[in-house]
Amino acid sequence: MVAMDGPSGTGKSTVSRKLATKLGAGYLDTGAMYRMVTLAVLRAGVDLADAVAIADVARKTELGIGTSPDEAAVTLAGEDVAAEIRGADVTTAVSPVSAVPAVRELLVARQREIIDEVLGRVGGIVVEGRDIGTVVSPDAPLKIFLTASAEVRAARRSAQDSAAGRESTHAVAKAAVERRDRLDSTRAASPLRAAEDAVEVDTSQLDIDQVIVALAELALHRGLLEGCPAEAAR
Secondary structure: OEEEEOOOOOOHHHHHHHHHHHHOOEEEEHHHHHHHHHHHHHHOOOOOOOHHHHHHHHHHOOEEEOOOOOOOOEEEOOEEOOOHHHOHHHHHHHHHHHOOHHHHHHHHHHHHHHHHHHHHHOOOEEEEEOOHHHHHOOOOOEEEEEEOOHHHHHHHHHHHHHHOOOOOOHHHHHHHHHHHHHHHHHOOOOOOOOOOOOEEEEOOOOOHHHHHHHHHHHHHHOOOOOOOOHHHHO
């Protein structure tokens, strides 16, 4: 198993998917799960300051999350919400929703179930999020903490928004990135931080292929490529 943590805009999703494909492993985007709960909370019209009501919505929400790196389906009560959970409203609200301890407890339990199921079925999984190496799977054999400068992350986020047809500017994206960093790193429940034994990888000056090569080498040295072609680490 590979635990992939880090703030938004570091390339976690793309890197995690590509690494999972290279390793022949499953893939889990835990951030999407928090975004789905956030969308459910917004649809229910719940006050973001009402932790009890938010937790109640989370318990009743029917989440569907795929574990294939090629096509990780994201459904809310059977509805495809892959695009909607990346919208501005959800992005703004996901930090306060994610900070509710009951929500984290519920989703961490579900994430562990998914990880165990995929490990048993496929033999490996790359899991991305913000507390994978510290809370969800502290015994993961390889923990990665991706970083990048705020400027670079803002540029990436703005480009992603534009490509998806969402209005964005560099200034707005940077403010959103810095706000998310502040909220995620200071919350009481499972704050964003690198695990003590995580390998920190700064992606500011690296392209995706360079990051994948570096991570595949790490996976090889940790014995996670046993049974995989040697070319996987090249």
